[in-house]
Amino acid sequence: MPVCHLSATALACRRGDRVLFRGLDLTLQAGQACQVAGANGIGKSSLIRLLAGLAEPFAGTVERHGEAGLVDERPGLDPHLPLGRALAFWERFDGRSAEAVGRLGLGDLADVPVRFLSTGQKKRAALARLIAQGAPVWLLDEPLNGLDVDAVALVETIVAEHCAAGGLAVVASHQPIALPGAQRIELRDFAA
Numbered sequence: 001m002p003v004c005h006l007s008a009t010a011l012a013c014r015r016g017d018r019v020l021f022r023g024l025d026l027t028l029q030a031g032q033a034c035q036v037a038g039a040n041g042i043g044k045s046s047l048i049r050l051l052a053g054l055a056e057p058f059a060g061t062v063e064r065h066g067e068a069g070l071v072d073e074r075p076g077l078d079p080h081l082p083l084g085r086a087l088a089f090w091e092r093f094d095g096r097s098a099e100a101v102g103r104l105g106l107g108d109l110a111d112v113p114v115r116f117l118s119t120g121q122k123k124r125a126a127l128a129r130l131i132a133q134g135a136p137v138w139l140l141d142e143p144l145n146g147l148d149v150d151a152v153a154l155v156e157t158i159v160a161e162h163c164a165a166g167g168l169a170v171v172a173s174h175q176p177i178a179l180p181g182a183q184r185i186e187l188r189d190f191a192a
Helices: 044-052 083-094 119-133 149-164
Strands: 005-015 018-029 033-037 059-065 068-071 137-141 168-172 183-186
Touching: 005 044, 005 168, 018 033, 018 044, 018 059, 018 168, 018 183, 033 044, 033 149, 044 059, 044 068, 044 137, 044 168, 068 119, 083 119, 119 149, 137 149, 149 168
Parallel strands: 033 168, 033 183, 068 137, 137 168
Antiparallel strands: 005 018, 005 059
């Protein structure tokens, strides 16, 4: 896995006229993970977007070395295509197959259009695509939404394996997630 690093210094985020958080510092090296916790609307998704480079910070800086893969509320899969074809589309860009399809319990859904998948199935499909992407930096926004207990445990295992292989992960979740040895940021501690 390519060497990766992610840091944020004195980060602040504004949405409209409201500053959501400020003064947030974060440093992650290869093999490390961080859970960002907090209530709905506190800025977890905004922080993930800042770390991904999809939004500009109100203040502070973000530095990232290594390609980032993002899982958020949009699975990034064409809703009109069957799941197998939707994942195959990304294989052309990623250069890798979504081998995790079977592991994530999606093997029997290859012919089902993405729009007919349940919330949990869509989330697992997005994770299969993330694994195939091969990005060393994982930015996961509410990855447990819609998942049953067994699927939550599998996601925890997959994130741990990614970090053990030299990747890093930031997981924004209001739900508990077991990430042994992970840093934890409570966004309310940085509320403006």
